[in-house]
Amino acid sequence: MQSQDQPLERAAGMHMGWDVNGHGGLDGKGGNAALPRAPTGKRQGKRPAAAISPAPQPFGGSHVWYHSAGVQHPRGDKIMDSQGRAQMSSVDSLAASLLSATLMFDRASLLALEALAAESDRRVLRRGEVLVREGDASDRFFIVLSGRFTVHKGDSTGSVAEIAQGELIGEIGFFAGLPRTATVLAARDSIVLEIGRNHFEKAAETLPSLREAVTVFLARRFATQSPSSSRLKEPAKIRTLAIIAAGGSRISPLLIQHLRQAFGAATRARFVSRLDVQAKFPGLPIDDQRILNWLNELEAEAQFIVYVADEEPNEWTQVCIRQADTVLLLANASCSPRLNPSEELTLSVHPPSTSRLVLVHDNRSAAVSGTSAWLDERPYVDQHHHVALDDGADFQRLVRFISGKALGFVAAGGGSLGSAHLGVYKAFVEAGACFDYLGGTSSGAAMMAGFARGLDADQIDRGTHNIFLKSRAFRRPTLPHFALLDHKAFDRALRLEYGDVLIEDLWLPFFALSTNLSSRQPHVHRRGKLWHAVRASGSIPGVLPPFFTDDGDMLVDGAIMNNLPLEQMTELKTGPNVIVTFGSSAPQKYDIDYDCIPGASELALALLNPFGRARLPRVPSILQVIALSMLAHRPHDIAVGEEDILVCPEVPNTMSFMDWSRHSELFSDAYDRTTRWIEEHLRQNDSGLRAVLGTAHD
Template identity: 25%
Template sequence: MDVLELLRASANGYYNIFFSDAWCQYVSKQIQATMYWYGALLVIGVLFIAWFLYFKRLARLRLRDEIARSLSAVTSSSGGDHRGLRFRKRDKMLFYGRRMLRKMKNVSGQMYSSGKGHKRRAVMRFARRILQLQRENRPLEMKTVEPPAEYLEETMEGSERVPPDALYMLQSIRIFGHFEKPIFLKLCKHTQLLQLNAGDYLFKITDPDDSVYIVQSGMINVYICNADGSNLSLKTVRKGESVTSLLSFIDVLSGNPSYYKTVTAKAIEKSTVIRLPMQAFEEVFEENPDVMIRVIQVIMIRLQRVLFTALRNYLGLNAELVQNHMRNKGSSTLPSTVVGPVSSQMSQTSQSMRVQPARTPASPMSRHSREEHTLSDPDPNPNANALLFAEVHGDAPYIDIYHQQQQQQQQHQPGISSAINIPSSRRSSASQHAPSQAESTSANATTTTHAASITNANVNSSPNATPTVTSIDQRLVQSSAVESLRRELGLSEEDAHIIEPVVEVRELEPNVTLITEGNADDVCIWFVMTGTLAVYQSNADATRAAKQERQNDMLIHYVHPGEIVGGLAMLTGEASAYTIKARGNSRVAYIRRVAIYQIMRQRPRIVLDLGNGVVRRLSPLVRQCDYALDWIFLESGRAVYRQDESSDSTYIVLSGRMRSVITHPGGKKEIVGEYGKGDLVGIVEMITETSRTTTVMAVRDSELAKLPEGLFNAIKLRYPIVVTRLISFLSHRFLGSMQTRSGAGGFGAPVEANPVTHKYSTVALVPITDDVPLTPFTYELYHSLCAIGPVLRLTSEVVRKQLGVNIFEAANEYRLTSWLAQQEDRNIITLYQCDSALSPWTQRCMRQADVVLIVGLGERSHLVGKFEREIDKLAMRTQKELVLLYPETTNAKPANTLSWLNARPWVTKHHHVLCVKRIFTRKSQYRINDLYSRVLLSEPNMHSDFSRLARWLTGNSIGLVLGGGGARGAAHIGMLKAIQEAGIPIDMVGGVSIGALMGALWCSERNITTVTQKAREWSKKMTKWFLQLLDLTYPITSMFSGREFNKTIHDTFGDVSIEDLWIPYFTLTTDITASCHRIHTNGE
């Protein structure tokens, strides 16, 4: 039909006004010409299609004929000598495989149920794997690699080998410290071999307690004899274990004979026992006084770390551990000017002093002259003496002279500390480990008498402190104090000149604090001359704030005139375990820690008197526990106990790290938990009397204390309050286990399981390449850690400076190990900065580390070097985390993180760290030390990546989880802004639905302005309804296909993976097929 005619005739010619005849004729001609061209093109197209189909059919026929000829040639060649084309099997499989794959593609668009679709996808994956077909432009994915077998399996090699007799004894006496080979051979000369039949007594009540017993074969039962005649088993001693009391060891060496009062040992079966008399140690100590100091210090340290930690923190015993009145060491009568009331001191100055001998009959060793134990003559350089003392006495690193002198300098120069304006704990650590400027002052200035001052700042600033007595009374009181302390330290009258310059006297009013619990800077030996001191200890269940404010402190005991206090902290070198206050008007004499260490250098024998003073204060309960406790030393990979074994004891981790692994019925192994210093392992199974549910092994070289079941039963019967404590402990453990299992969606985890904690005690820092600024990185991390607590940075140079250039030799193995363990006890975390080569120090760092931080440059190549692979072999069971550094000046963002992680399957976590300019500035070691000596005096930026990493390592990370709610998710932006204004750092983010989007924006940008802008742009895109209408689909599982929504997400973030975000991030989704949740920590 002619359109123009219709237009001309319609509406009675109304359109004639707009369409003229000339114009209509022109349009008609153009349409006719165009139709001719369309017809010609259509004919050409039909001819081309026919030609194409013809040749395609012809090619297919040729291929079929070729295949037929090939098959006929193969058939004929098999029957005769004819040779022709052969259709190889590989070609045949390839041909039919591709044909099958084409058919699968044709049906892939059809709708199948979930089960058939799963099978179809499995067949297609199988076909691609056979035919080696790769998908083009396939995005990089995270490789899921199972941890190596060594990561989850304990070492079995040599665990069942029976060591020789000498090794039995060597392992048993390690509780006294380490002895060099010549000393150990001297001790072996005194050993005796005892043969016991079943029922024979090894020792019984009233027998001398003067030997160390090591069971070579058989079993020995150690039990308590109660007053009513009943017996209660403490522990069963098996092959390789020992029976001894460290407290009795100190009694014997101090010349105080000890006897068994409540403990008896009887053979359960025929047994062979090695007996080592304690008197054998006296000969060794006479020739090696430095060994004696080391042994006493080790005993005191383990007394505090094991007995007090177990009985106080886990069983709730405090005052039960000490006696309110000490056992009499002797009697002393002080002059009335000393023992009278403080108010009458001024009028009683003419009476003479009468002091009776205070020492008990001395041991053969103590009858020798004290001067024979002098190591060397006094050195005119006090600092040299201090450092020499630290080097001569192997574990004398417990006596950190350099650290004490630095603190004394700060005490005498208060302007320095106040000008720094940082916490005291950070001042002490920073002054100790920051690059030194001037390292010494005169020791005389730190040890002279200050009659008007006291070490503790609380006493210095107390308004209640009274002025000291002057004139002749002051001299009389001073001489009385010197004489009393001389006798308490066991010094002869000829040695009075040694302590006379260092004894200080102070008069106190009620409630004046001498030292607070946890303070390691003001440790002194306190001797009460008049009045009474009260010793307090914080409640183990109190919060951190309550402990800092000294709320709910428990009274432990009183210290009366003639008694001494402070010996335990002095010998261990650790912080004070008690708070000491004046109960009323009192007068005390004291000696500072540095002065005591200088006296100890000249007269090593005083450690026995100090140790004996500590032992006399302990209650009989502690002595009974001392018989039952054992110390275990495990190398990396050794098992503490194995799954399905009987549970007759629990363990306390003193140093090192343990890993708990469960083996499922199918043989698959899974990590259940990890335990660090101070954790209790295996207590739930022991109390519930069930077999071990997991295998616990040492991740690195570790030291544990073993508490047998019998000891727990004895304590429960004597102190019923312990039962309440245990019920509370088990309830919290069981509740945490239930929460963990419900969160994991399963109920297969044992009750003993605790989630893997990320609170580490030791961290090793390893560079990937030589150009990594490891020293500045370590300083920055150290700076951030100082805001959390005391921290130590160790390098090979620092260790050699402290312990000598030969410290890494095999002969000094135990000395180095003990010193490092003591440093770990003093600090919440220790940083081990490794060398850039596989040196002995690097190997030591791998053995000591709870976690290894592999530090690299994020903008460099991700290839793995030879040094990295060697590190992985050295520490296969140690957790490793990757740290990538980015310069702040380039505004670079993390990218290609997946390549780094896929190349390092041993890495369990990664961190992106944005570094300030000073880290990448190339400077000499001296200039770096000088720079950071000033940086460490400033406050760290709590929002920096270094602070985030520091909080992760110490288990103090702050997480943010954002919920869903659609448009209500816009409120998340306001909350993020409020959190930033409040100064709260965000260390990790999780989210669901709209919360996942907002959380990912923050992790990617970390700038509230940019996050707000991108969130606004995304919200505007979501308001375009026509785009969402185009996204409608058949409503099987949802109304929309999600393509448009995913496009808006991609437009907002770009090609960014979760691994490339600055802050650790995860999102939560629902699996509607399995009806469970899924946690996503990787992907785009």
């Protein structure tokens, strides 16, 4: 949590600089300034003890060069005009411009800020290097000239925020005398202006507007701070990607062409290869600081920067990996899945959650197989995707995942009511929705599994009929030792409908949720046999035996812990969701005299008498009671996102959770009602609905 003495402020349209875990200045825009080269992570002093001599300039402006250990480096220090008077370098001008855009220095004169920049040091950091460490003294602060940084609190492995160009780091702690409240790491190769206490004091001696600007800022900051205003900035969206060949694959020009078309149809993307860099900067080494600066500045021109790495882990491939927010591991699915040197390099630089495996197939004519071998070799991969070269929709889906627009369908459990999912799904697809991730609990998982296999709603409805009516798989009692029903019949029916397909081999991403009684945690099924996931997710306690994994975990119906796996969906992707759930908060009453419920002998006589059953009180069956018990704790307040659509299908009051005989009726009714609802809201120009239906075309 963020400390109360350093709250996060956010003005409309403003991104304020971070005081290690707090934020305070507008995003700055930098020009094509030639930034200095320096050893990794080392500060560059203002005046090296070395001879200074003029040198030819690579591009516009006047520069001076300094000699160090026999190597020439461009400097961003003082520039002399024709009369020998000192001028500001392009680096100092860039830094001053960025400083003036922050709330802390918006009242300072540009002259004062240029003087401050000229007195300060430039520091170059490679990806993964520590800029400041939590608990250290705040003896300097920084402004990001180029690149990006992540903020980390305590022992947490994840970042709580990201810092981009033009943002301040550590300014509140510096002026308030507070220690660092977080650790800041370079998220890619980056350059900062480092402003020490001596730098600031020297500039402020001659230019009082600097100190006045800071005083006003601190007064405004602390006057408005409160515990309620303290919150963390959400992590920045993906801006840069690296394309790395995985396994024994090679990245073909045809594959890059498909990616260009998919990105171009939905985003403003800039693809950059080693040849592009060499054409713009002929003769310069790949790690030259001017190239790094140019790469960072490209972000202002495009929504995404896609770095196309070389096949070998050379200097350019290293630059691609260090500059990327996420890595696409592209592989021909028919090649060897063995990890290659470029992937090993990626592992040494990137955290596991930033890699996506993309398995490329020639076409969709054959069923996918062999995905498990790729994932076993790469257990760190957070997501994997299947794309076919003959299906542009697969590439468009991949782009939606990357851009945070992937559309999910979240299906709640509800026994036989789950057939309504088919109608809702069919209506949205016919209206133009293109779903990218499917997930559900219990019967919701069963319906989504069918869609993930590529079946349509009518085919899944016929499968429902086969399982529950034709084979009577849910009406086969057994000796009530392990459960009430014979699970063998149900398992055979599931395997017949779903086959032995693996979840990881599905074209459409899918998950099912069950309850892990061994760990007392929700269990998300994303690998393994599809029918196993459906069986575990719908394993109603007492009705069916628990499902046991190879690891020894005991799994039962997911509705025990979470009947609506929206939280799991939002953890797996960002973007809108269509959420379908059942029931209302209205209490259900039963007109039953408790004293009339028969005992064992009375019940036996009634069941043996052909006319006795009709005289029994209409008490819910044991199956119905168990099903209702699992849903008793379901939340009535669902954390629906701003882009989400919540659908609560109407179901007949006379239909129970176990009444599968009316599955087709419920499917048809949900389809008709959802279709009418979509048509009505489109006529009302519902922007949220249009956004969901337009995801396939963005």
